[in-house]
Amino acid sequence: MTHPLWIGTSFKMNKTRAESVAYATRLRSALGDGVPGVRAFVIPPATALAEVSAVLDGSPVRTGVQNAHWADGGAWTGELSVPQAADAGARIVEIGHSERRAHFAETDGTVRLKVGAVLRHGLTPLVCCGESAEVFERGGSVGHVLRQAEAAFADLADGLERALIAYEPVWAIGEHGREPRPEEVAPVHEALAAEWGGRVGGILYGGSVSPDNAAGLLGVPGVGGLFVGRAAWEVEGYLRILEAGR
Ligand code: PEP
Numbered sequence: 001m002t003h004p005l006w007i008g009t010s011f012k013m014n015k016t017r018a019e020s021v022a023y024a025t026r027l028r029s030a031l032g033d034g035v036p037g038v039r040a041f042v043i044p045p046a047t048a049l050a051e052v053s054a055v056l057d058g059s060p061v062r063t064g065v066q067n068a069h070w071a072d073g074g075a076w077t078g079e080l081s082v083p084q085a086a087d088a089g090a091r092i093v094e095i096g097h098s099e100r101r102a103h104f105a106e107t108d109g110t111v112r113l114k115v116g117a118v119l120r121h122g123l124t125p126l127v128c129c130g131e132s133a134e135v136f137e138r139g140g141s142v143g144h145v146l147r148q149a150e151a152a153f154a155d156l157a158d159g160l161e162r163a164l165i166a167y168e169p170v171w172a173i174g175e176h177g178r179e180p181r182p183e184e185v186a187p188v189h190e191a192l193a194a195e196w197g198g199r200v201g202g203i204l205y206g207g208s209v210s211p212d213n214a215a216g217l218l219g220v221p222g223v224g225g226l227f228v229g230r231a232a233w234e235v236e237g238y239l240r241i242l243e244a245g246r
Helices: 019-031 046-056 083-087 098-103 107-119 133-137 141-152 183-198 214-218 236-246
Strands: 005-010 038-043 063-064 091-095 122-130 164-167 202-206 226-227
Touching: 005 019, 005 063, 005 202, 005 236, 019 038, 019 046, 019 063, 038 091, 038 164, 083 107, 083 183, 091 107, 107 122, 107 141, 133 141, 141 183, 164 183, 164 226, 183 202, 183 214, 214 226, 214 236, 226 236
Parallel strands: 005 038, 005 226, 038 063, 063 091, 091 122, 122 164, 164 202, 202 226
Antiparallel strands: none
């Protein structure tokens, strides 16, 4: 079974509306009809989602939101629902990023509730899984990530083929992360592909991806795309990473 490669970026808590729109405008004109075989996506801050979605409407680039609540509405101050995200143009909902698990009490239970809501509304959940440095060092990566993925999709079947999984080892993410060698992430990708490859729409790698290592990481068996932070926050960096998927 061959899926398209999914290659996308989240801006995290960065960029103003004007900066996000400028990025989207430049991306749209540089990308034209897109890179064959690659599905591009951009996840801006929620404040810019509607404008970025409007700029990219009709282009090959999908947009998404960095988090959404499991309830459709109600007394959840500060939260954003899946229907609200969809109304602002999101087609992808990122769930369970390690920063949300670490700082905002996101658990396997809340991840599962959110995945259910996203699937129910016909959007694509992008479920982030990944182990800490400590788990990695004691050889527990595969078991840890498989357990997180199992919990995220427990008892869900409808629409599962739309779902994406991003394997993002915590030790490889962000400015304090360490760039992984392809062979270090291969065992988890092999296990995820065996367990989930036939059921979900794609399995991505994320954590210190750059234009220089993108092709090598895409060459790891079981890697079906890349989820990128810092290296794609300038359009030129993102374009080079998209090109690696050609
Ligand atoms: C991330 O935080 O999900 C991520 C992939 O970040 P970076 O690429 O900057 O390591």
